[in-house]
Amino acid sequence: MAFEQQARTSSLLLRQGKMKRVLGSCLSWLYLACIYGFIFLPVAVLVLFSFQDGRLPVPPFNGVSLQWYEAVFADRKLMAALANSFLVATTSSIVACALGFLAAYALARYRLPGSAWQRGLLIAPMTVSYLIIALGLLAVLNTLGIPLSLWTVGIGHVVINLPLCFAIIYASMGDHHINIERAARDLGASDFKVMTLVTAPMLMPSIMAAFFLSVTFSWDEFIIAFLLSRFDVTLPVEIWSMLRSGLNPKTNAIGSLVFLISVAVLLVLELALFGRSRKS
Amino acid sequence: MTTATLEQSEHRKAWGLVAPALLWTVAFFVIPFLYMAAMSLWSRQGREILRVWNLDNYARFFNESALLRGLTNSLEITLTVTVLSVLLAYPLAWIIAERVPKRWQRMALILAILPFWTSYVVRSYSWLLVLSKGGVINQALLGIGLISEPLEIASNRTATVIGFVHFFVMLLTLTIYSNLIQLSPNYRRAAADLGANAFQTFWHVILPLTLPGVMTGAFLTFVLCIGDYITPQILGGNNELVLPQIIMLQIGRRADFPMAAALSIILMLAVTAAYVLCARWLKIERA
Amino acid sequence: MTASVSIRNATKTYGPFKALDDVSLDIDAGEFIVLLGPSGCGKTTLLSILGGFTTPTAGSVSIGGRDMTGVAPARRPTTTMFQDYALFPHMRLVDNVGFGLRMRGLPKNERDDKAMGFLNLVGLKSAARKKPHELSGGQRQRVALARALAVDPDVLLLDEPLGALDLKLRRQMQDELKAIQQRVGTTFVHVTHDQEEAMAIADRIVVMNQGKVEDFGAPAEIHMRPKSLFSAGFMGEINFLQGRVREAANDGARVETPVGTVVLPAANFTIRKPVPGDDVTLCIRPEHFCDAASHSAVRLGEAHITASAFFGTHFRCHLAPMAANQLSLVAHMPQASAVRPGERIPLALDPSGVTALAVA
Incomplete structure (x- = not known):
């Protein structure tokens, strides 16, 4: 009798436990659905109304039309801004990666006096708002009478991306690489050859990661590009000026395009890099 | 003697490698920053800058409520955004790390941060499409007859907060998730083995272990949020300006560079204060 | 090629710590020498001094009768096989083995031929196009050996090369190492803390403790007639x-x-x-x-x-x-x-x- 009762309570407990788990997992999925909804709502609306057959990118949806995409491709200023953004992003990222790699190599491999200070100095721009970096540069450029151009935007973007590149590459320079470089030197490689034939290729995954992250940041950066450019502008600045005309399906179209291109690039990188890392 | 010269030449080589990065940082970051700090102590006369040292700009900041209000608006919005984002992102990261099957986790994570890759300006704009008077939400609510007049949800502080939270939930999910999966499952097993239930395990074991990561993410959120101009400018309307908007007003319409510099320094100090407050949780280390 | 090695009064201090304390040693050309001792006994420091990675505080090193003290690793007739193998992770095996020849300016087809020869010597010719991460521990160890031998050193320095292998593979690799050494005739200086390994491969063993040489002689001699209590205890x-x-x-x-x-x-x-x-x-x-x-x-x-x-x-x-x-x-x-x-x-x-x- 007592045993039976015990058995019954334990099966009840078991059932309660199961109920609790099912309930918990239901709540989890519900939460997941809601938050994904929140995350994707604006993007979905953006893309949907880029196909709007009408002058306003808001409901009701009048039907599918590609007219706004045509308008985007016909817009010479927008296309020029796209090219500018690409140019500034790649150039500034290459410079940031190169400087970051050299500095990381020196600080990870040689014992320099004050290396902690040097690391701190190189990382410092990361903790300062872009707006402040842009203002400082603007003030100096104004005082020196240097005209604003894509070059000045590029300089600003190297300032914000250098700490990032340095930190990523420095973090990947493990001590286990030291013996590999020693081996190369032992086999007769000069310092330059060790760096170009051994260290850089060995760290290529993290150098590429730093590069693509920099490109992303530079590509999307607004405030520095806005304050430090004049006639030639980058894409975010051009889109910004389009916004002044209010809600416009053309803005949806260029926004969707940028999004789709980014996702495509991301997908290719993911497949290429992740596929490779899985093999090893 | 030979070792000394060897060391010297090694040193010279190392300096040669690190010099370009250091010079770049000094020339384009440190000097401009110091110049701006100096400028915040000068004043403006018409369109000219007077190089007389005084604290007038800072005095004006504390006496002019419109300026001071900018800082408090910034702090209020930033703190709300940071707290809300952490509260929304942690469960999401936890569900992805614990409930989603292993092989789908990466996919779920990529999906969760996909809108990251819309252009920053466009992202705020797309919330305008959702929240404005003719936007999706109002139309939907009108359509099902829940309201008869469109709601005022765009062009105010709520809209700014929503726009920010949307962005930072993605960022924080990424950082918290990477923290969660680094934890050995044995922690959870050990806690359960010792009699802790799911909540106790989370509260006493998982949360403390992920706290440094969460705080790092929260600090990053704070820094990026308080310095942002775009989101409040697009979504916030013109009633409650935040500090970056006021700074942009100084250099735009008023051409008051010294005042903009002073406000920037104040913005910096706010970030530094936040850093000092959560410094004990922040860790930046070399792998 | 092969050469004799002579170490005279080598001392290395790190602050107050004497890693190597007045060590003198004469090694004949073509000998297989094992430096044996517990961790921290100075054996790795001595090897590092031979390879040129560490400069002695005092004393001198000569190889083949030429003074090598203060000469950079690359200019010495020595190569080192590192404990963690230090293979270049981004290069195929044939490129790893051919790296030293590339640095010496050999044209590609010539160095590939030579590299293939050395891969053949260690039984990995068929894996020449693989990358290091595709190999097992024992295979990596062989590639490291082939790479070090490919530049035809007079003296090969081996820093606990078998340390990371499991016991069975280790015994097997000892035999292979010994056989290859006899085939190429290069002077081998090998560091280990495993006395069985030392007895299995060495022509002569150097027993070291606290920076000093405790004993030096053929394995049987050291085992049967030790010259110090430490050496007697360490050999079994x-x-x-x-x-x-x-x-x-x-x-x-x-x-x-x-x-x-x-x-x-x-x-x-x-x-x-x-x-x-x-x-x-x-x-x-x-x-x-x-x-x-x-x-x-x-x-x-x-x-x-x-x-x-x-x-x-x-x-x-x-x-x-x-x-x-x-x-x-x-x-x-x-x-x-x-x-x-x-x-x-x-x-x-x-x-x-x-x-x-x-x-x-």
Whole structure:
């Protein structure tokens, strides 16, 4: 009798436990659905109304039309801004990666006096708002009478991306690489050859990661590009000026395009890099 | 003697490698920053800058409520955004790390941060499409007859907060998730083995272990949020300006560079204060 | 190619710490030398000084008669095989092995040919297009060997190259290493802390401790006639028995110990000739306790067996001699003897296996 009762309570407990788990997992999925909804709502609306057959990118949806995409491709200023953004992003990222790699190599491999200070100095721009970096540069450029151009935007973007590149590459320079470089030197490689034939290729995954992250940041950066450019502008600045005309399906179209291109690039990188890392 | 010269030449080589990065940082970051700090102590006369040292700009900041209000608006919005984002992102990261099957986790994570890759300006704009008077939400609510007049949800502080939270939930999910999966499952097993239930395990074991990561993410959120101009400018309307908007007003319409510099320094100090407050949780280390 | 190595009074200090303390050593061309000792004994520092990665605080190194002190690693006729192999992770095996030749300016087809030859030597020719991460630990070790040999060094320096391998693979690689060394004839200087490995491969072993050379000689010599207590203890299990020389002649000496008197040949005193009144330590390996019936045996009364365990080739027993039951000796008993704890057995010693050293 007592045993039976015990058995019954334990099966009840078991059932309660199961109920609790099912309930918990239901709540989890519900939460997941809601938050994904929140995350994707604006993007979905953006893309949907880029196909709007009408002058306003808001409901009701009048039907599918590609007219706004045509308008985007016909817009010479927008296309020029796209090219500018690409140019500034790649150039500034290459410079940031190169400087970051050299500095990381020196600080990870040689014992320099004050290396902690040097690391701190190189990382410092990361903790300062872009707006402040842009203002400082603007003030100096104004005082020196240097005209604003894509070059000045590029300089600003190297300032914000250098700490990032340095930190990523420095973090990947493990001590286990030291013996590999020693081996190369032992086999007769000069310092330059060790760096170009051994260290850089060995760290290529993290150098590429730093590069693509920099490109992303530079590509999307607004405030520095806005304050430090004049006639030639980058894409975010051009889109910004389009916004002044209010809600416009053309803005949806260029926004969707940028999004789709980014996702495509991301997908290719993911497949290429992740596929490779899985093999090893 | 030979070792000394060897060391010297090694040193010279190392300096040669690190010099370009250091010079770049000094020339384009440190000097401009110091110049701006100096400028915040000068004043403006018409369109000219007077190089007389005084604290007038800072005095004006504390006496002019419109300026001071900018800082408090910034702090209020930033703190709300940071707290809300952490509260929304942690469960999401936890569900992805614990409930989603292993092989789908990466996919779920990529999906969760996909809108990251819309252009920053466009992202705020797309919330305008959702929240404005003719936007999706109002139309939907009108359509099902829940309201008869469109709601005022765009062009105010709520809209700014929503726009920010949307962005930072993605960022924080990424950082918290990477923290969660680094934890050995044995922690959870050990806690359960010792009699802790799911909540106790989370509260006493998982949360403390992920706290440094969460705080790092929260600090990053704070820094990026308080310095942002775009989101409040697009979504916030013109009633409650935040500090970056006021700074942009100084250099735009008023051409008051010294005042903009002073406000920037104040913005910096706010970030530094936040850093000092959560410094004990922040860790930046070399792998 | 091959060359002799001579180290004169090498010392390396790190602050107050002496990693290497006045070490002198002469290595013949084509020898397989093993530097043996516990971690921190200075063996790796010595190897690093030979390779040129560390500059000695004092002393000199010459290879093939040329002074090498202060010469950069790349300019020395040495190559190093690193403990973690240090293979270039982004290069195929053939490129790894050919790297040194590339640095010497050999055209691609020539260096590929040569690299393939060396990969063939270590049995990895068919894997030439693979990358290091596709290999097992033993295979990586072979590639590292091929890469180090490809530049035709006079002296190959091996820094615990077998340390990361499991025991079985390690024994197999020892044999291969020895065979390859004999084939190429290069002088090998090999660092390890494993005395079995040292005995398996070395022509001569250098036993090191606390920055100093304790012993230097052929494996059998070091095992049978150690020149220091440390060396005696490091080369395998051993019993130390305190004694005093009672009588000494040209061909031998009588030593009195707590378990009885032992007569030893003079050759068994490795440090100095026996003088009556000297305190000595007798070093007795467990296998040198023998059957009391054999005619060369020195009988030492009886002993209790306090513990015993079967080791396959022998029983390993702990003995307490009746004459001095506070002592505990370790002895190996024959496989067939079926000894049991608690039994009493006659204790006897083969004096030729005993070494007498000065008391520490």
